Amino acid sequence: MMSGSPKEFGRACWNEVYNRIIGAVVFLDDNSAECLHWDGGLFNLLTGGAVAVQSLSPFECAKKEHKKAVFITQSTSTQLQTIREIIRNSDFVHCILISCMSLDVVYLELNEGKDVTDIVSAGKAFSEATKQLEGMLVEWMGKKQCSTEVIHVPIFTICPTNAVFLTPPYQKIYPSFNGNLIPESNSIDLYTLNSEERSQVRRLASGLNSMFESMNLKEDVFYMGVYSSLVAGVLENSPVCLARRKNCTNPVSLLIIDRTLDLCGITSHSMECLLDKVMSVLPRFPGHSNDVAVDMSPLCEANVITHPDDIQLAAGCLYHADDDACTQTFDYMINKSQKEVMFDLYNKLSKIDVQKSPGPKTLLKVTPLSVEKIVIASKGNYDIIGKHIGVLQQALGVVQTLKSPKRNQMELVMGLERQVHQSLAASRESTSVLHQNLLALITHVYSLTGTEVSFNKQHEDTLTEMLSVAIFEDHKTLLSNPDPGMATPEGCAEMAGKIMKKLKDVSQMRKILNKYTSVLKASESGVGYEYVGVLQQLVHEMTSCERPELSDLRHRHDGLKDILRTGFNMLTSKKSRSAKHPLDNPTVLLFVVGGVTAEECKQLHRSMITSGVDNALIIGSTKFVNPVEAMRDALDI
Template sequence: MAKSVKEFGKAWWTEVYNRIIGAAVFIDDYSSECLHWDGGLFNLLNNGAVAVKSLSPFEICDKNHHKAVFITQTTHTQLQTIKEIISKSELMHCILISCASLDVVYLELNKDKDVLDVVSSGRAPAEATKQLEGMLSDWIGKQPNAVEVVHIPIFTISPTNVIFITPPYHNINLKFNNKLLPETTSIDLYSLTNDERSMLRRLAGSLNSMFDSMNYKEDVYYMGHYSSLLGGVLENSPVCTARRKNCSIAVSLIIVDRTLDLCGVTSHSAESVLDKMMGVLPKFPGQCNELAVNMSPLCAATVYNHPDDIQLSPGCLFHGNDESCLQTYDYMINKSQKEVMFDLYNKLSKIDVQKSPGPKTLLKVTPQSVEKIINASKGNYDVITKHIGILQQALGVVQMLKSPKRAQMDLLMSLEKQVLENLAASRESTSVLHQLGHLIKTRKDRGMSLDNLLALLVHVYSLAGNEVVFSSQHEEQLHQILTVAIFEDHKSVFRDGRMVTPEECETISRNALELLKEVSQMRKQLPRYNSVLKPCESGIGHEYRGVLQQLVDDLVNTERPDIPDLVHKNEGIKDLLRSGLNILTSKKSKMKHPMDNQTVIIFVIGGITADECKQLHRSVITSGIDNNVLIGSTKFVTPIEAMRDVLML
């Protein structure tokens, strides 16, 4: 039984490694990302894989390889890819590792059939296994053959002991028919499209598998419309119901919609070094939570960098098999920039061939002092090989600090502070939109990208909530300005390279403005957390205090204040029973509280920042409670990614 999410991931990767001896392994991008955070490619090769390839219809097994293992999400498209690979190969033994729960896969395989009896009786996983094994056997086409289908829940990564992320669900879209707010409050799964419904069921199935491995029996709480749907599936799905009967450790699962508060994920005022890096460095190819580090400073050859030509394999930040690097990564989330720099310098000084001053004799560690040690290792491949992890992390931090994008980030930080004070001072009407419109028009003179200014707009509307009424005249002016700006910068706004007409830009701008208005109304139904603009404790000025932060502060408060915004999934029927009993006994039964359970999991659908994780964890630690609080989310998110998720760009 796994005692932590990290142990859960490692235990199931061991199950994978037990099946790959002598096999060619085909792995999809999401599973590859999870593998990277477990230790990487050599974990497969060192455990017996004869080849490792991407799950692609353009790949094929060598003729002398007769066993293949497919590590996949088992979508319809991926099954077709597996069929193509098998048809072009000489395979006799195939193992399909489904990272998605087989009861959900069964629904997708039989989406046009009446399978209610099979699902409700709990036979769906067994039927899916039988169906998929039949498909594999047919695709091999030769007798005898050996096929196996097994569910192994590979879907989590654990950056630290208290944080977990779910890469396969990074693109979950919290929308209802392209709206952030559903048409009616009586929503169910059929408020979503088929694809959205499948994705939500897959997430619920994965969480169910994790809870099963950890012997968890959850009490579900939620905030937000989308979270209520996920909570409903976890509460009512036959496999989840069956699992809870057999599990004994009570935990509280709190599910929160990111859309209730988009300020935190669209802010550039990050203290966390990791967030600063995520805002500046490119993503590692094929991954959504790892960053790419330019390795040319360590290379003895001359490298000419071109934006469209990656000449060197990029470095990365997370190194799962190096304890020293794991500590530094934790520091990048939880410590100050100064502490991260001293940590890096201290570790680099032990490998410094030029013997730079020791960290104790330095008053300040600068990017240049770190870079000097890195440059001294250039071309020395014995040193580089031995210390490759910390060198990559140090290079990443230096590249972030020296990036020309840092000036733009600093400007956006100051703009956010001005906006916050302006909105706090004038709750009825404001000229903030007029100022932002002027910024968009003059963005090129200031060296600012439209993407970042659109993220700032999402930040402003979420910050304002329903407390600030924007002038309709200013909103119309903003619409006109956005139309022109989107047309002028369409190549950077639409990364798929599509061309747009002025009329299309006008429609896109209008839709964006409608979505921004919805952003401002997301907290309207929350009686307690409807405002994130709070007076500073000093009594001077205001500060942003996020919904997640307010929630955690209330959870760890020893006085246990009422949290009406947090809905308990079973509360409806319990309230009816409770009211009936009260008539007879005149005693008020005690309401259940999330902190009644020793373990509490806060899961944010739609992304979280390292800075938020740091602040939430700090609140738990300083409160003195002894509960084990885990923070989960679908991804680490940057301001631009959060903006694109909301505005559908």
Template sequence: MSISIKEFSKAWWTEVYNRIIGATVFLDDYSAECLHWEGGLYNLISNGAVTVKGLSPFETGTGSGKAVFITQATSTQLRIICEIIRRSDITHCTLISCVSLEIVYLEMNEGKDVSDAMLAGKAQAEATSQLENMLKEALKKKQSVVEVVYIPLFAISPTNVVFLTPPCREVYPRFDGKLTPDTPTLDLYALKSDERGLVRRLASGLNSMFDSMNMKEDIFYMGACSSLIAGILENSPVCVSRRKNCSNPVSLILVDRTLDLCGVTGHSSESILDEIMALLPKFPGHTNDVAVDMSSLCEVDLISHPDDVQLSPGCLYHPNDDSCAQTYDHMINKSEKEVMFDLYNKLSKLDVQKSPGPKVLLKVTSQSLEKIISACKGNYDIIGKHLGVLQQALGVVQTLKSPGRAEFQLFMNLERQVQENLAASRDSTSVVNQISHLIKTRKHRNISFENLLALLVHVYSLVGTEVMFNKQHEESLQKSISAAIYEDRASLFNRDFFHMKTREECEVIAKGVMDRLKEISQMRRILHKYNSILKPCETGVGHEYRGVLQQLVEDLVNTDRPEMVDLRHRNEGIKDFLRSGLNILTSKKKTTKHPLDNSTVILFVVGGITAEECKQLHRTVITSGVDNVVLIGSTKYVTPLDAVVDALNIDAHKA
């Protein structure tokens, strides 16, 4: 690679900083999350921004008359921008689109035939002209300056190996609201317009990343949604043009999350980051970081309830602190014990009165960390100098002491029991009946219904097509789900959708949940080699979950290069057929293209990934001894409850 993904992001943020001097800056949540992983609000202020605001119709521009909007340029956001401009005294307006202007042009002209402009390469200029006219109309001033520019604020890099794409966090393998398409052959225009737009935006972001990094990709894919993204990257005129000018070969492997939902609905303590993400609230407006309660460091009286906004939350990621970046990497790749020792050693070096000096401990507990943190209370000089490590330590302590941790560990044990029951009983399994009983007795056992739904998704994805559940058990399960939705409707997933539902409406929702669970069990029917993820343990005792991604990467780095029949190569098309046909008498047998033929491989999971999966996949690559650079990308980190919302399409119900 010519540059890393982290450097790709940094270079484009520098372009933003060059345009914000003396301006009021407006950001949407997606851009704000990207900024958080780049350095945060301080980066904008230190580079000349007068003030920074969220992209809201209730905001107005103030100060110098200069405004910069950093946005995904959706139709809703463009309307908000115009509303802000109309109510503000702005004379110089810059619109930074984080999405390719070709994509913005397609969306602004939805339903119109724009193929000529796209093929002729005029879409960017046309989009720029339309957006400039929109801004000028909103400004309504003769002496005003408008500028429209595309800057791909697309990716964040939690580690040197892992990258995520916050602007594409809603991208999920879904086809008209379903997890599988209705037709065997899938066309982009068979999707709903919002689904089509999300897929295009992800493909466009990947294209811009490859362009900036001088990459020319060979595309491999597994899954229907991944095939669509591969098709856009392979055939879009912009992508075709870019590949002609790029020279660094890279293999891009796209995989649908829905082929294996076990990995994201399971409760695991292999990476403490997964526990933290599951047990602490999300950082406001973000998907990939958490909100850490900082009140224990402050000498103030706070009302302890979720809506208290007197104190800004802390977080885990601190890009300007190398020591914190190292600890964050440990949260993914090291054990909980190693993370605790790392934090204790760093905290012990703080110059805090009453703080214990560095010493050798056989075990570091949450109390060990808390003791040092408490010694810092009110000492704002120390807090200011070591704010990053204190936030990380507090995040770990709050996770280990979380009221939800006991339930988290309970579901870890339930999942192990389910695996063994399924492996032992197969066709005659009563697992569904057992979960139905857990749903009915959940309040007595102090178990949340949301986590039981996650367990159901986990089970149906785990068994795939290998197990047929008893029909009567499934009917009983549906009734249990319906009753639970009705009983918990006021608080379920903290969404308004369920609150006002009648019993009859809850029955309809329960049937939809069961239909979706059965659909989840069918996701791997298109696979041949990776259709089973419940495997005998290598020790010969019991069974274990070995995910699709893990099996894929094991085959990928295997020096014997086993055939990966489920991994399709996008370039295997009519050109290859014609080439082999014309040379059939003289040529040798065509060698199948392998991802490791290129020195860099990017495995991108469409729909989310966990820290544990990143850890396992990276470890598999490292221990294999291959020289290739293997990067792991996804649209977002996911927790079991996030995965349930995506898999059961709960947001769509709300709409």
């Protein structure tokens, strides 16, 4: 069985940091700060001995009397330049660089364009990077008497539950190739990518490798999707990974899946899971990808105008690592129904209720108003607020979600989605649903139909025109980074054309699959059709007692010895019956490149449990994602 869990891995990493911060000014990049939030937050550093905590910014520096600095960073070239500026504007004599990225990858990036093959193949990249970075720190401090330390601590995970982990530093990684969803060539390797994309693949693979080393895991790598094949290739063949597998003993099946094979689940507004609803309605917590900003003005006197940008009042959030009751509620927001979460919140709030509202046992239904009433009764009572700040933030977040006008908009889109499913399944031909000018829904439709439906050209031309008009009228909110050209009809028409090309690519993503080409299945009730995602189909077949052949799930072989052992069988698409199966190992780790929803995590775990197999399932991904974010990732807008 596995040694430890992803949550224990993350905690062990932060303990390594806490051991080094006494008397230091700590500088963190945004991704490390997000990871810290899920381990306990700022006070972990301050109570652990740090004299100050600051963001990793070229505009920051330390006070004259502060002589020790700890930098917690992903060690990108930009961040190293920032560290240089901070050191030069401060008076440090002791600098510790904690690289969250493995130093063998940092070495490749520091020496981009140079031939370092011999050093890498000899396994010396890590030590050479350490020397190089220590030399840079000494040079920047410019003192004869100074000390430096460079270490690797793989801080890159957060754990919303014990069986789910996300990777904030890799939140922007998406299965694309030089901006395209589909690679231009069938023959693809790392050097088909541009240098930034190549670095992202290496960084993601290196992070997983560091986790496996800490947890003593030796993986069988399976993959589905072209991008995932690249990540699998690095894990299988890099010298660092090869060396680690020789020493690790606990077997695990690692399944790496491209999100782009199925965008339906994450662009759907039909959400059962309360956390997905909150993530879709409330803005992100500033600088974070996996928590939301809760408007705290109902509890205090501040007159907030533009939450969460108004700096008069700090935003609240959902996750509170140091409060067991809150972590339990967060787990419920993923794994239990909305009704159960509401009763849970009401029950916890009733213990601090200053107005003595009806007890939870006497209520037939807990509404947003009944929860809000208890919360607002605490307004201005800062003793109560201070003691119960976590549950109050969670309650406000849920209330603000369920009362938001956005919920009505989402209900409308949900109704449209249901009509789309039944219409497409019944006719299997183009319908007028493309005339709906809702970009997330359109992305959902194109991914849903895949290669099974060819849309009428006239309908698509009409849609392109509608998109062009929508971009012209609303480009500031529709596009994440609008450029000045969007103010002209010509610029909007060009953008609409690019979006249509991406949508057509989305519909082709499952073309490489054999069995999971369709995600629209007849409902088990016998009435209508329903969406059954690629991940859900994979887990269902993987856990089937009949052990059907998982032809779409490729397995990374060990190299030449497998070719000799299997002859030419491995070169054909049909696998031999002796092929590796994910359930051959006691733990299955399913990692989705490009984001998941909380609902997917819940359903996949439920499928695993109800199947009756004894294997444990861990789900990892780059981030939690909502429909609008998923659409923007896929269409790159």
